[in-house]
Amino acid sequence: MAPIGTLHYLVVAAALFILGVIGVLTRRNVVIILMSIELILNAVNLNLVAFSRLWGLHGQVFAIFVITDAAAEAAVGLGILIAFFRNKETVNVDEIDLLKW
Amino acid sequence: MQQAVQPGMQPVATTFFFYLLSGFTLLSGVFVITRKSPVHSALALIFGLLSQAGLYLMLYAPFVAGVQIILYAGGIMVLFLFVIMLVNLERSQREEQFNGQWVVGLLAAIALGGLFMTVYVKGKSLFPYRIAQPVENTNTQQIGLMLYGQYMFAFEIASLLLLVAIIGAVVMAKKRI
Numbered sequence: 001m002a003p004i005g006t007l008h009y010l011v012v013a014a015a016l017f018i019l020g021v022i023g024v025l026t027r028r029n030v031v032i033i034l035m036s037i038e039l040i041l042n043a044v045n046l047n048l049v050a051f052s053r054l055w056g057l058h059g060q061v062f063a064i065f066v067i068t069d070a071a072a073e074a075a076v077g078l079g080i081l082i083a084f085f086r087n088k089e090t091v092n093v094d095e096i097d098l099l100k101w
Numbered sequence: 102m103q104q105a106v107q108p109g110m111q112p113v114a115t116t117f118f119f120y121l122l123s124g125f126t127l128l129s130g131v132f133v134i135t136r137k138s139p140v141h142s143a144l145a146l147i148f149g150l151l152s153q154a155g156l157y158l159m160l161y162a163p164f165v166a167g168v169q170i171i172l173y174a175g176g177i178m179v180l181f182l183f184v185i186m187l188v189n190l191e192r193s194q195r196e197e198q199f200n201g202q203w204v205v206g207l208l209a210a211i212a213l214g215g216l217f218m219t220v221y222v223k224g225k226s227l228f229p230y231r232i233a234q235p236v237e238n239t240n241t242q243q244i245g246l247m248l249y250g251q252y253m254f255a256f257e258i259a260s261l262l263l264l265v266a267i268i269g270a271v272v273m274a275k276k277r278i
Contacts, residue, residue, distance in 0.1 A: 012123040012126065018210045031184065035142055072266035083273045090193070094200055
């Protein structure tokens with residue numbers, strides 16, 4: 001088999017990114033949409049680390065920043081979800097229409 | 102003990118472990134977006150994050166792999182499971198789980214996949230061929246020096262971001278403000 005290069009990792013990351021996009025676009029449950037966003041962020045991280053193998057450690061430092069962002073986003077998103085669930089007793093995105101008139 | 106690694110020379114098991122770990126990652130990604138119960142999705146996501154930490158180890162990034170396990174699989178996913186426990190309804194699992202936007206999802210997937218493949222096939226000049234850098238024995242130390250030196254400002258901004266996120270989450274989840 002061919003030796004594993006950077007391109008192999010990039011293809012895996014692209015597939016993971018596409019899976020996350022499909023999850024965001026087709027699921028109704030907010031929790032699973034947030035998990036799909038985590039999948040997307042992880043795909044980006046895999047790209048960054050794969051490139052850092054060639055271009056020095058900057059990619060790994062950025063991957064750590066992305067993980068920090070993911071933590072902040074998950075905390076705020078799940079807080080919003082709890083606040084919403086207290087009002088409407090549902091976790092489906094298509095029933096979140098409070099700002100619609 | 103530092104071993105001199107020849108560029109281009111790879112350990113024997115690399116290929117096998119790459120396909121194993123990336124297969125696990127992608128399979129658990131599929132499980133995340135197809136399972137009915139959010140708990141199953143969360144468990145599949147934890148498994149995928151752990152196998153992705155294995156991929157980081159194969160890319161000689163032990164510190165990022167450790168952060169991935171501790172922060173992602175240990176911290177963020179516990180948060181997810183906790184919220185699932187708070188908001189999980191028996192009723193919501195009997196409802197339709199997909200919003201029927203299959204055309205949009207498929208179009209986005211095809212467009213993004215085509216874009217990635219075009220870049221990878223035609224954009225060889227965008228990624229000039231580089232020999233992999235020699236493995237540093239002091240990965241964690243190097244990352245710490247960069248975080249506190251070159252990326253000091255971004256580091257401080259990240260801490261500010263976390264503070265804002267903490268306050269935002271507490272305000273959101275509070276019963277009466």
